[in-house]
Amino acid sequence: MNIIVCIKQVPSTSDVKIDEKTGSLIRDGVESKMNPYDLFALETALQMKQQVGANITVLSMGPPQVQDIINEAYLMGDVEGAILSDRCMAGADCLATSFALSQCIQRIGLPDLVICGKQTTDGDTAQVGAEIAEFLHIPHITNVLKIDDIKEKSIIVESDLPDITQTVELQFPALISVEKDIVQPRLPSYKRKRSLPSLHVRSFNRNDLADKDEEKYGLNGSPTRVVRIFPPEKTRKTELVQGNSTELADKFYETLAEWKFV
Amino acid sequence: MEVCLIIMKAKIVIHQQHAQNPQELTELCPFGAIEYMNGQLNINAACKMCKLCVKNGPVGVFELIEKQQVEIDKTQWRGIAVYVENTNGVIHPVTYELIGKAIELSKKIAHPVYAVFIGSQIKEQANELLYWGVDAVYVYDQPEFASFRIEPYAAAFEDFILQASPSTILVGGTTLGRSLAPRVAARFGTGLTADCTHLEMQANTDLDQIRPAFGGNIMAHIRTPNHRPQFATVRYKIFSAPQRRDARSGTLITRELPSEKLVSNIRVLSLKNKPAIVSIEDAQVIVVAGRGVRKKQDMAMLQSLAERLSGQVAATRPLIEAGWVDARCQIGLSGRTVSPQLLIACGVSGSVQFSAGMTGSQHIVAINIDPNAPIFKIAHIGLVGDLYEIIPLLLERMEAGMHSKQTSHLPFPENVVK
Incomplete structure (x- = not known):
């Protein structure tokens, strides 16, 4: 079985800067790490490998520094790496990101299963998985809560829908995005650090992809534009009450009475 | 505020x-995006298009080439559409909230409002939608639409877009909506x-869209200036539902897909109802526990x-992670969005992630x-004190109040409920 896990490098903190001119995020200069949701995707793949045997490739798009999270993945288990890096891909929105990743997945070779995390901690959109599946013309299931069974040509999973959970059989090739807590991600093994030099990583750029049209990548290939970025508003006027606990409890009670809750 | 957005395609070209001193020029870029290798200067993926190299570099080496994009004809796209989220035909309330917003948005541009309803045996519910002010229900x-499977649902949505050419499409930000909307948006490259x-x-x-990013630390104003239809998802309880009307209006347009559009590589084996708990989004009173709870x-x-208030308990992320409260009762950007009649935040600091x-x-x-906790910036009443003393005293007072007044205890008096 062949699996590609898509992972992303995100800033370690939410305290980030914005490029005011382009509206793109400035990621350099702040500490970065693997998107925490991707740990669940990677662990899901590693457990499948243990169960039925699999070749796992972790794929990340970004500047050359994404090598760091490929290494991080390797410390968790036996994977190969793939990096998609090209200046024309900078500033991509969900659509341009998904398109580039789908092109790279086709270049590597369409696997049986693509696994994505639920969302990223920087964009919070949860859209890239479904968009990759569309570009690859394969079915997808998002919000996967549990892997029930792995068969030769299909997988049985439980997914979360608004009022129900659905158990489905999904034919390969397919894409799933997994919920947080589907599995417990293992800690990186520092023993594996010694064998890090044997980690096989392939690097790709736009010229390696079937569609080389630079208008389709990065900021140029992004239909959405960030018009402006601003801090959240805080406008509410609060009545701040100080005093001893009895006075505060009285005030609390009176307020609830005034609002007709008691 | 009117922001004029010119859509430009741009790239930086290096005239070697x-x-x-090519090696020195690599220092120009604060992002380390300029490389000098094998006698060639190159720009790598770390480039942010900040143009500092063009501005500060020696004349003629870095050139910015810009061209304006051909603008699409937006008059070809008319209408604001709402996807009708449903489970076995039961319409999710986020649908009405979005219809209300769509009607409001349509007034400015005099576009029709459409509902897109995909399901099995849904005729009756489709009629119900005509009481909410839409111009047409597709x-x-x-x-084949009995259970959600991405290929047939995306095919129906695609058919709707090809038929109606809507300018804007709103989809509920539920697990289903967030699976379907990106699939269809990608199909139209929008x-x-x-x-x-x-x-x-x-x-x-153009739809002005504002959303939180980076865990709510930043609000982003986003537009789709040169693609149609433009898609947005909105979570449940962000907008309010309009009043149901007394009379029906609008038309039903029934569409049928040919069988080859209905094939799927997904087979639904079983459906399970989730345990019947009142979801936290539907609670009228919520008591939230934060890290101040020891x-x-x-x-x-x-x-x-x-x-006592006929409400429910919820919590902030640290308490959910500690396993004290069910994860479905987490409030905040990584949990649920709520808008109850009354929310009591106990020992909650009030991070932006929570307050969002x-x-x-x-x-x-x-x-x-x-007294400096950020929660006091968003509360109507802020009590600076120890919840371990205040809440027991309050409970005593509520007890006493009930006995002394002998009033019937109505949790939601009519003048409080919307």
């Missing part, structure tokens, strides 16, 4: 022959903005308060020992 009612908290329509039909046993005190999920609450009381 003008570079005197109904896709075939047995923009989709997730979890919008504010929407406004420009006269040129141990799991103390949750009982908050539970009593919630019960509850600022819509009608009445907010905060108890915190720290």
